[in-house]
Structures are given as structure tokens and as C-alpha cells.
Amino acid sequence: QLQASGGGLVQPGGSLRLSCSASGFTFSRYTMAWFRQAPGKEREFVAVIRVSGGNTYYGDSVKGRFSISRDNGKNTLYLQMNSLKPEDTAVYYCAAGTPILSSSRLETGYRFWGQGTLVTVSS
Numbered sequence: 001q002l003q004a005s006g007g008g009l010v011q012p013g014g015s016l017r018l019s020c021s022a023s024g025f026t027f028s029r030y031t032m033a034w035f036r037q038a039p040g041k042e043r044e045f046v047a048v049i050r051v052s053g054g055n056t057y058y059g060d061s062v063k064g065r066f067s068i069s070r071d072n073g074k075n076t077l078y079l080q081m082n083s084l085k086p087e088d089t090a091v092y093y094c095a096a097g098t099p100i101l102s103s104s105r106l107e108t109g110y111r112f113w114g115q116g117t118l119v120t121v122s123s
Helices: none
Strands: 001-006 009-012 016-022 033-036 045-051 057-060 067-070 076-081 090-097 108-113 115-122
Touching: 001 045, 016 033, 016 090, 016 115, 033 067, 033 076, 045 067, 045 076, 057 108, 076 090
Parallel strands: 009 115
Antiparallel strands: 001 016, 016 076, 033 045, 033 090, 045 057, 067 076, 090 108, 090 115
């Protein structure tokens, strides 16, 4: 029900845009988020966007470099990633749920998960 795409190999300092296409549920009624998992590490919160798209929040490690957005008409979530660093290398997952605001950064708040798309930042 969630299909992430757009991952690939990019050089440090480069940019990449991830997409997440949703189906099977009413996309516009769900909070959407991106998480990532680097090799050997736990999955971590990246960014979240609330239902209306007006409220967005970011993990400290990506703040100022990444931008989350959504198109409710196209049932699609985006993550624009700029100034990429080697430490951004990870599998990126999109997720949909109805968490309360204070729990938006927690995996437990999300019902639907995409399969992940690999982003590799390397020269």
C-alpha cells in the first residue's frame, strides 16, 4: 500500500528526491513520515508531515537539509534531500499513521510501511 522509490547512488553534497506512492487507504487523512535505517543501526526518525501538510518536523541530523512534502491529490509523499553526507546512507522507509503530535517521531504510531528504498552517499 506504500511504494517508496527514488533511491540510488549519489556523491557527497548531492541531492536526491524520494517518492512514496500510497494506495488502499485515504491518504489525505493520515500523517506521513520518513524513517531510515543505516547498516548495523536501529531505524531512526527522519521527518513527518501532518494531514494538512502545514506542520512538518525533522530529526536533528537532517534539519535544514531535508524537506518533506505531500500531494494529497496524487496520494504521494516526497522527501527532498540536499547536501547529502555519507552518514545519510541508509534504507529509507515511508510510513502512514495517526499518531498524536507528541508521538509523531515514534515508529509505533504508524500503521502502514513501505518496502524501503536504498540511498547510498559515496564518492
